[in-house]
Amino acid sequence: MxxxxxxxxxxxxxxxxxxxxxxxxxxxxxxxxxxxxxxxxxxxxxxxxxxxxxxxxxxxxxxxxxxxxxxxxxxxxxxxxxxxxxxxxxxxxxxxxxxxxxxxxxxxxxxxxxxxxxxYGDYNKIGARIISRDSGNWYSSFVIDKGSNDGLADDMNVIAGGGLVGRITSVGPNWSRVTSIISDNSNVSGMTLATGDNLIVSGDLQLMAQGVISFSKLVDSQDAVVEGDKVVTSDISDKYLPNILIGYISTINKDTNNLTKSGYLTPVVDFEHLSEVLVITDKKQQIPSGGNTDGK
CATH class of the missing domain: 1.20.5 (Single alpha-helices involved in coiled-coils or other helix-helix interfaces)
Known part of the structure; x- marks a missing residue:
């Protein structure tokens, strides 16, 4: 098998x-x-x-x-x-x-x-929100959300944070551009509130890094103006309404001509932090002749 x-x-x-x-x-x-x-x-x-x-x-x-x-x-x-x-x-x-x-x-x-x-209850005002600004750390020039449709016009004063911000320099239907008092080449005719002495406040963005702007042409023969005095817009300004607070004198220097003084003041407005402003719709009565035309 x-x-x-x-x-x-x-x-x-x-x-x-x-x-x-x-x-x-x-x-x-x-x-x-x-x-x-x-x-x-x-x-x-x-x-x-x-x-x-x-x-x-x-x-x-x-x-x-x-x-x-x-x-x-x-x-x-x-x-x-x-x-x-x-x-x-x-x-x-x-x-x-x-x-x-x-x-x-x-x-x-x-x-x-x-x-x-x-x-500033004597003035008519309208609130506005800032919608854009120029580059940089400061609100030297910015745009608000109100314009000619809301009754705004050039040279209307803008306030916020206790005092003067600037003025409207151009207007559209629903927007307006504001140039602030700290901008270069901006000049405001002011006066010391305590003595009524006139001076010129000039914007300077470089100085704003130190928190101040300059003033000049202060006539103070009595040496009555001291540091800490309030500075407001003057009656003789052709762009700004009177008695709006600008800031406080921080430094006073006697000029070489021994006739005038200059120095620095601290703005009352915080120009680094702004979001809402008030626009004064009342305009300063324009001086018919011989007035300043440089934004004072």
Whole structure:
């Protein structure tokens, strides 16, 4: 009889009768183990104790470890969800706080303008918001959101922050450009409030880096003007209404001619931070002849 050669690739199959025989043997062994627990008593129990018990303990510890890891995963998911919710809450509160700060700033601005409106109550005024400005750190020239459609015109005075900002120099239908008193080549005819002595306030953006602008042509033969005196627009200005606060004298120097004095003053307006202004719609009566034409 020729031997049976297993071909490559053929799967090994166990006949059903052999499989049934093996299962019968396994069942018999299991029955003997169960029966042996009572027959052999201690010797067999010891063997079982050495083999089965450590295995069961290992399974129990593994189950406990998996249970703990499962609980930790649940806690981590909960913490991640809470963390995400807290981040959203912080973002919402931060946005709300920013809006509140902005509202507070605008409220303070409006309060300041209201006080200014009351201080110069004799003049008709209209509020306006700054919508753009020239490059640089200072509001030397800027554009507001009101124009000829709102009744504004050239040379109307602009105030904010307690005093004089400048005047309108060009107007469109819904916008106006304001040139401030700190701009280069800007000149304002002023006077000291305490003594009534006249002087000329001149803009200088380089000086504004030190927080001051210059004044000149002060006639003070009695040496009555001192540092800290208020300077306001004078009655003889042809562009600016009288008695609008410009600033405070910080330095006084006697000129070489020994007739006049010059120096520096600190503007009352914060020209680094402006957002809202008031435009005085009343214009200074133009001098018919012989008046200044250089923006004084």
């Amino acid at each position: 020729s031997p049976v050669v297993k071909r490559k690739g053929e799967r090994f199959t166990l006949p059903s009768k052999y499989l049934l025989f093996i299962l019968t043997i396994l069942c018999t062994v299991m029955m003997l183990v169960t029966f042996g627990t009572n027959v052999f008593n201690r010797p067999f129990n010891r063997v079982v104790g050495y083999v089965i018990v450590p295995f069961e303990q290992g399974i129990a510890k593994a189950g406990e470890w998996l249970s703990n890891r499962s609980d930790e995963l649940v806690q981590i998911r909960t913490l991640l969800a809470e963390n995400s919710a807290l981040k959203e809450q912080v973002a919402s509160l931060t946005e709300e706080n920013t809006l509140l700060q902005q509202d507070k700033y605008e409220l303070n601005e409006l309060r300041g303008l209201l006080e200014l409106d009351e201080e």
